Amino acid sequence: MNLNEQIKELRKKAGLTQVEFAKRAGLGLRFIRELEQGKSTVRLDKLNQVLEFFGYHLEIKRDESKDIEESGRLF
Amino acid sequence: MNLNEQIKELRKKAGLTQVEFAKRAGLGLRFIRELEQGKSTVRLDKLNQVLEFFGYHLEIKRDESKDIEESGRLF
């Protein structure tokens, strides 16, 4: 699941519409919409503002090899 | 460790200077500098460009309670 889809899920689980969410998180409605639609050029601080609202944060992770994922071993 | 510090670490481990890294990743030198210095308003696509270069990606994680972290239990 992509970042934008996860955010949408979080909002839905919180029982909020985009309008309500935008208001409560202190962000523009269009920003919320574009974010949930997968806009890739959003500003990091705005994204963090969204995540903080839901009690989430960003972390970096090493890309996983499909091979490892599916077979449980390297190569 | 913060995101910016982790990126700095990745670059160092790769044995790259900021100049070299900027060139190879196709990004401006000043952007790299500001990113490593913790600028919070960078564009997400640019950050992803950096992470992809190192084989990393972003994930969202639920904030952890200090209590759980340190005691291993809730409350």
Add this chain to the structure above:
DNA sequence: TATATATATCACCTTTCGGGTATAATTTCA
């Protein structure tokens, strides 16, 4: 000392974000 990093300019262009409005398309629910 030589290299790398940090900080600061000037200028330019692009983009984001925001509010507002309007119109589909989709989903939800009575």
Add this chain to the structure above:
DNA sequence: TGAAATTATACCCGAAAGGTGATATATATA
């Protein structure tokens, strides 16, 4: 089924900010 709510697009405009190159100076750091 049908109406209402929600979401998705698409414009307008404006203010603010990002990203870039080039340049300069200072401060680490090896």
